Amino acid sequence: MDIPNPADAMMTQDQPMIVCYFGTYRREYSRNQIMIEGLRRNGVEVVECHETLWHSVEDRVQTVSGGWSRPVFWWRVLRTYFRLLLQYRRVGKYDVLIVGYPGQFDVFLARFLSWLHRKPLVWDVFMSIYLITLERGLDKRSRFTIDLLRRLEWVACRLPDRLILDTSEYVAWFGKTHGVPTQRFRLVPTGADDRVFYPILLPMPESHTFCVIYYGTFIRNHGVNHIVEAARLLADDSSIRFEFIGDGPEREKAQEIANRYHLSNVTFVEWLEKTELVKRVVQADVCLGAFGTTPQSLLTVQNKIYEGLAMARPVITGDSPAVRQALIHGEQVYLCKRENPLSLAEAIRTLKSNPDLCRRLGQNGHRFFCDKFDINHVGQIFASHMDELLFQ
Secondary structure, eight states: OOOOOGGGOOOOSSSOOEEEEEESOOTTSHHHHHHHHHHHHTTOEEEEEEOOOOOOHHHHHHHHTTGGGSHHHHHHHHHHHHHHHHHHHTTOOOSEEEEOSSOTTHHHHHHHHHHHTTOOEEEEOOSOHHHHHHHTTGGGTOHHHHHHHHHHHHHHTTSSSEEEESOHHHHHHHHHHHOOOGGGEEEOOOOOOTTTSOOOOOOOOSSOOEEEEEEEOOOGGGOHHHHHHHHHHTTTOTTEEEEEEEOOTTHHHHHHHHHHTTOTTEEEEOOOOHHHHHHHHHTSSEEEOOOOOSHHHHHSOOHHHHHHHHTTOOEEEEOOHHHHHHOOBTTTBEEEOTTOHHHHHHHHHHHHTOHHHHHHHHHHHHHHHHHHTSHHHHHHHHHHHHHHHHHO
């Protein structure tokens, strides 16, 4: 499935398109912020109709683990959707109803409202919640809940007029797992928020170390443990150091590995404010992507990869068909084998010994990002899919 040329996205109506961005989507999540801002930059009026249902990742984990059966949860659900309906009554006229990520529960109410007002419904699926729960091992806590979630997602995929994902590999997974026809999907790449992630001219550290940086949520599909193992293989080179920023389920294990091998070339840092994070990344020599082999890791191009490109940093990430479809090895990104610390260590050595390659990757990657994956271009692609739906 091809992503349309952004230049072909034309607004053919006399009045600007109006979309209602609807649901309990994660308002602070980068995907939703990029999609909403991208539409606005392309002349689409976006009216947000949003209520918060989930308070944190741990809140969602507890719910999937069996918390959904408690009356207090269902009372919260009723209150949230009641407030959402009150908001919806004040939205006014719109052309398309869009459900943001995650929207597996929201699409049921959205489908009723779109039918009632005879408007098309679009759902930015982005990721399968069913697949994420499997990868985090939540099926071991409540197999019944996971089976129920799979059935719910199966039905949810059949309600909208259009489904949005970021890669054709993920489309194929939905077809195989949920039997959803390919033609019901359209692609919008993940991209990065260029309002936050962009090149900043800062003085480089005085030390002559080669800084390799990982930041993220320490989940399995990032393969952080393999990065630590690569650091062990490179421990004999005192000029290479690793910095891990963030927190998540795999961090404790990663720290345990670093402590076991007494790795002095590894530093762990808690989550930083975005402005401080950007400063750390732009001063690093290499930015790391994802190296796990979970389905979720192989099906997507992780946000951190695009963010590294946006900051003009050389990016090393694990090889996959999804990444190769978006980026070229040795031109915009440097690829290595997944779950293979030796391959990652060799990639780091290669870039350290070749400053010209590092410079070219950073420059080419940033130029390519600006041409295809910044907010403007992501918004153009998304808007073109709305045009197609309205004027087909």
